[in-house]
Amino acid sequence: MENKHLTFADFMSYISRNKGMLWEYFIQHITMVVIGLGLAVIIGVPLGILCSKNKWAAKIILFITNILQVVPSLAMLVVLMLWLGLGTKTVMVGLFLYSLNPIARNTYVGLKQVDPSYLESGKGIGMSPFQMLVKVRFPLSLTYIMSGLRIAAVIAIGVVTIAPLVGGGGLGREIYAGLNSNNSLRIFAGAIPAAVLAIVADLVLGILQRKMDLSKRKSASAAPAPAKIQNIG
Amino acid sequence: MIVLEHVNKVYDNGFHALKDINLEFKEGEITVLIGPSGCGKSTTMKLINALNTPSSGKVLIDGKNISGLNPVELRRNIGYVIQSVGLFPHMNISKNVGVVPRLKKWDKGKTDQTVNELLDMVGLDHTVYGTRYPSELSGGQQQRVGVARALAADPDIILMDEPFSALDPISREQLQDELIRLQQDLHKTIIFVTHDMDEAIKIADTIILMKDGEVVQTGKPDTILRHPANDFVRNFIGSKRLENENENIYEIPLVDEVMITNPVTSFPSRGLAEAIKMMEMKRVDSLLIVDRNKQLQGAVSIYRVLDQYGEEGKTVADVMHPVRYSVASGSTLPQAIEIMDSHQLSNLPVIDSNNRFLGLITRGSVVKHLAEVYPTMVPPLLNGEDE
Numbered sequence: 254m255e256n257k258h259l260t261f262a263d264f265m266s267y268i269s270r271n272k273g274m275l276w277e278y279f280i281q282h283i284t285m286v287v288i289g290l291g292l293a294v295i296i297g298v299p300l301g302i303l304c305s306k307n308k309w310a311a312k313i314i315l316f317i318t319n320i321l322q323v324v325p326s327l328a329m330l331v332v333l334m335l336w337l338g339l340g341t342k343t344v345m346v347g348l349f350l351y352s353l354n355p356i357a358r359n360t361y362v363g364l365k366q367v368d369p370s371y372l373e374s375g376k377g378i379g380m381s382p383f384q385m386l387v388k389v390r391f392p393l394s395l396t397y398i399m400s401g402l403r404i405a406a407v408i409a410i411g412v413v414t415i416a417p418l419v420g421g422g423g424l425g426r427e428i429y430a431g432l433n434s435n436n437s438l439r440i441f442a443g444a445i446p447a448a449v450l451a452i453v454a455d456l457v458l459g460i461l462q463r464k465m466d467l468s469k470r471k472s473a474s475a476a477p478a479p480a481k482i483q484n485i486g
Numbered sequence: 487m488i489v490l491e492h493v494n495k496v497y498d499n500g501f502h503a504l505k506d507i508n509l510e511f512k513e514g515e516i517t518v519l520i521g522p523s524g525c526g527k528s529t530t531m532k533l534i535n536a537l538n539t540p541s542s543g544k545v546l547i548d549g550k551n552i553s554g555l556n557p558v559e560l561r562r563n564i565g566y567v568i569q570s571v572g573l574f575p576h577m578n579i580s581k582n583v584g585v586v587p588r589l590k591k592w593d594k595g596k597t598d599q600t601v602n603e604l605l606d607m608v609g610l611d612h613t614v615y616g617t618r619y620p621s622e623l624s625g626g627q628q629q630r631v632g633v634a635r636a637l638a639a640d641p642d643i644i645l646m647d648e649p650f651s652a653l654d655p656i657s658r659e660q661l662q663d664e665l666i667r668l669q670q671d672l673h674k675t676i677i678f679v680t681h682d683m684d685e686a687i688k689i690a691d692t693i694i695l696m697k698d699g700e701v702v703q704t705g706k707p708d709t710i711l712r713h714p715a716n717d718f719v720r721n722f723i724g725s726k727r728l729e730n731e732n733e734n735i736y737e738i739p740l741v742d743e744v745m746i747t748n749p750v751t752s753f754p755s756r757g758l759a760e761a762i763k764m765m766e767m768k769r770v771d772s773l774l775i776v777d778r779n780k781q782l783q784g785a786v787s788i789y790r791v792l793d794q795y796g797e798e799g800k801t802v803a804d805v806m807h808p809v810r811y812s813v814a815s816g817s818t819l820p821q822a823i824e825i826m827d828s829h830q831l832s833n834l835p836v837i838d839s840n841n842r843f844l845g846l847i848t849r850g851s852v853v854k855h856l857a858e859v860y861p862t863m864v865p866p867l868l869n870g871e872d873e
Contacts (some may be wrong), residue, residue, distance in 0.1 A: 376570025377645075378535060378586050379562030380636070388585075392576045467576030470619040 254386060267376040267438045275427065279446055283425035285341060286409045289348025293405060297353045298398065301360020302386065311361060318354035326412045330419045339420030343414060352405035353413060359401025363394025368468075395465040403458035414443070423434060424450075479485070487513050488534055488643065488675065493543035495529060495699075503529050505699045507543070511692075513642075514673040516665075518686040524651070527679045530696070531645050535564045547643070562590055565636030565644035565674070569651050571619040571628045575861055579605065579631055580616040586639040595639060606633040609664065626657030631831035632716055633665070637672070646678045650685065683724055689713070695719055739819045744855045745836045745845030751776040753802035754783055758791050762801050765791075774835065775806050780842040782835055784808045812837050821853075822847050 270277060300318070304311035321329075337343045367390050375385045414425035424443040425437045431439030488511040495504035504526050505746040511517045511534075519527040532538035533545050536557035545552050552560055572583045580601050589599040605612040608630040620628055629649060636644050650658045666689055669676065680686055686693050687707045695703045697712065703715040749770045752761060754775050761773055765788055775783040784806035794805045812835045813822045826834050826847070833848040 359799065370568065370570035370572040371574060373570075374566065374568055375574075376537060377561060377566035377568065377572075379558050379560075379564075379589055381558050384589065389574055395805050469621045471622060472618045 254303075264438055268442055271442070275442060275446070277423045277426075278422060278427055278443070279450075281341070281421075282410075282413055282425075282447065282450065283414050285344050285421065285423055286347065286406065289345045289409055290352050290402065290405055291412075292349040293352035293356050294346070294402065296349070297356030298360050300353070301398075302358040302364065304357065304361035305364040305390075310424055311324055315354070315358060316363070316419060319356050321350045322354040322470055327415060327418065330415065336417040341416070341421045343419045344416040344421035344423075347419075348409045348413060352409055355401040355408075356398070357401075359404075359436040360394065361398045363397025364390050367393045367395070395467065396462055399462040399465050403455060406454045406458055407451050410454060414447050426461065487548060488677075488689040489509065489544075489546040490530070490533065491544040491546065491733065493540040493545065493810075495526075495538065498539045503699050504540070507701060509694060509701065509704070511675060511677055513675050513756060515691040516669060516689055517681045517692045517694060518690035519677065519694050519696060520681060520683065520686045520722075521702075523681060524698075525696040526699040527681075527694075527696050528647055529699075531647060531679050532678050534643065535561045535645055537561075558605055558652055562586055562639060563641050563643075565639075567629070567632045567636045567642045567644070567646040567649040569622075569648040571625075572620065573628055573631055573634045573635070573655070574768075575620050578617050578619050579610070580612070580622070582620065582631060583634045583638050585635065590639055600638060600640075601634075601781075604637055605631075607637075607668070608634045610634075624657070626661060629653060629657075629661060633661075633668075637674075639669075641674070642706070643675045643677070643860060646676060648679055651680065651682065658685075665689060683722060695722065703734060736817050739855060741813055741817050741819055741822045741836050741847055742815055744822075744845070744851050745847050746820050746842075746851050747845045749774060749846035749848075751843070752786075753777065754806070756802050757798075758795055758800055758802065758805070761786060761791050762795070773802065774809075774843065774846065775802055776843050782809055782837060782841070782843040809835060813847070814839070819847075819852070825827075 277447065297318075300314050304314050326347070329350065330343060333343045333347050333350075337346060354386065364386075371389055372385065375389045413421075413423055415426060416423045417425045417429045424447045427443030428440055428447075429443075431437065431441075431443060490509040491505050493504055493507040494502070496502050500840055507526075507530060509530070521527050524785055529538055533540055534547070534552075536552060536555075537574070539553070539615060560586050571578075572735070577585070580598070582603045583604055584597045586690050587600060592600075595693060602612040602616070606862075612625060615623070615627070623631065631648065653661065665676075668863075678686075678689065690707050693703075693705065693710050696699060697718055703710055703719050705713075710719065711723060711865060712810050750763060750764065750770045750773055752773045753773055754777055756764075765771065765773060772785055772787040774785050777783055783803065784827075786802050786806045790807070792806050794800055811825055811829055811831060813825060813829070815836055815838045822834055822836075825831065826849075835846055836844045839843055
């Protein structure tokens with residue numbers, strides 16, 4: 254095969270020659286992921302809240318979103334394509350459906366795990382159910398919601414590489430172009446940025462997730478407590 | 487004033503939690519609801535801020551039936567302190583204290599000022615603690631904030647559900663003292679739930695004793711101690727207090743109750759310098775010499791040790807004098823005092839049937855015991871002196 258002796262230098266020169274196109278794919282890739290996830294957050298968080306309010310709603314919502322997530326990604330996109338036609342829109346709707354489960358489920362779990370003593374004191378001092386949700390339960394479940402978003406993001410960045418099959422753009426296009434033309438350079442040029450993107454997203458969202466754990470919040474200027482003056486004779 | 491009229495509470499599973507409760511909580515007083523767990527004391531308290539609704543009967547605050555009020559509005563006007571404190575971990579201390587004023591939409595300046603005053607009032611400097619988060623405070627400090635939060639909107643009524651039960655004994659005492667101090671200035675109507683009789687006696691103006699969903703006895707702490715309504719109350723008050731309270735069955739104390747259980751002892755093989763150091767440390771003028779089997783060997787006084795101090799090889803065993811008098815475990819205090827008096831002793835060891843050393847009766851321990859018993863026996867005399 255012609256690509257047996259490819260070097261890193263060849264790869265870099267390919268990238269620099271095609272950086273305009275690759276950059277465009279990269280942006281398309283991220284845009285699809287962000288819009289798909291954004292929709293999933295907008296719909297999934299309220300669904301999670303609904304789950305926490307009603308046991309039956311929880312069962313039904315989690316069951317349906319779970320099925321959506323189990324469907325193989327290719328099958329999902331193809332079915333959506335029959336309905337929505339070729340294009341980026343189909344990919345984003347697919348990502349949205351895919352991400353719904355981790356986000357709704359984690360919102361639900363996050364709201365449920367809030368320590369009952371906070372709820373009792375919140376109720377006892379006169380918070381309405383809505384105030385309790387906004388001021389107490391939601392802030393204390395942010396870290397869980399973030400963790401759902403992180404899982405969804407990593408899955409979405411992977412799934413979106415098959416977007417070209419249903420007429421979408423993104424780094425997947427470069428990968429398929431490489432496959433079709435038997436050009437490993439192009440496969441790498443698509444696959445490596447996609448992989449790096451997934452890893453970076455995982456790291457960044459992981460940091461955010463830890464930052465949002467407010468249940469043991471510390472003051473920024475964690476000054477040591479004033480020393481007790483003891484009489485040491 | 488808060489009045490409960492013929493309140494019943496029956497849960498869906500048929501459990502009759504409260505049975506025809508009729509109570510009155512006086513304005514400006516600390517009323518303590520007390521009883522064993524499951525007696526309905528918390529349930530009763532939660533009727534007042536509508537966390538619990540009666541199955542039948544009425545809850546009246548200043549003559550108004552609270553079932554007609556919006557529960558959320560009602561709760562904002564009643565302070566609430568719970569055992570688990572429940573400070574919001576994502577809000578700093580100032581935000582936690584100001585949470586009710588903010589719910590009531592006070593303006594910011596007024597809220598901040600109130601919060602700072604309250605933190606200082608409960609003994610936490612607002613400049614130091616205001617910006618901290620609950621996880622950075624000790625349990626006692628957290629509950630101080632809990633009390634400040636309950637006071638924030640200046641409610642007339644404060645409900646406290648076992649607020650100090652989870653704290654260590656020292657913090658608990660401090661917070662009890664401080665509650666009493668605050669109440670002297672604030673004159674709130676406080677309803678305080680506890681299962682600790684000592685706590686109730688310490689802080690209550692009125693005690694309501696409950697059992698199995700019924701009120702067993704209501705009255706001032708003194709009245710309940712002097713005239714327990716039945717055996718349950720007598721038991722609940724506690725046997726020790728009871729002996730002291732009830733003259734008819736007043737028992738003569740045993741030496742075991744009066745003795746010091748950890749007097750300063752030394753092994754026979756100790757050197758004289760060590761003995762002096764030990765007496766100096768524990769501030770005593772004599773040591774009891776006890777061997778490894780806890781058999782009492784003798785005693786040394788500081789004078790004898792000093793006398794022989796020059797001779798380096800000597801141990802306390804060489805200078806001790808034998809203990810001639812002791813009293814057996816289970817003897818009564820008058821027997822012990824009799825011995826001490828007739829032989830001019832400053833102390834008297836207590837030993838068990840195997841001659842093992844158990845403790846020491848000293849003049850100090852006798853006085854201390856009497857001091858514990860005496861004031862609760864004759865409170866009228868003490869009150870008279872106070873005035």
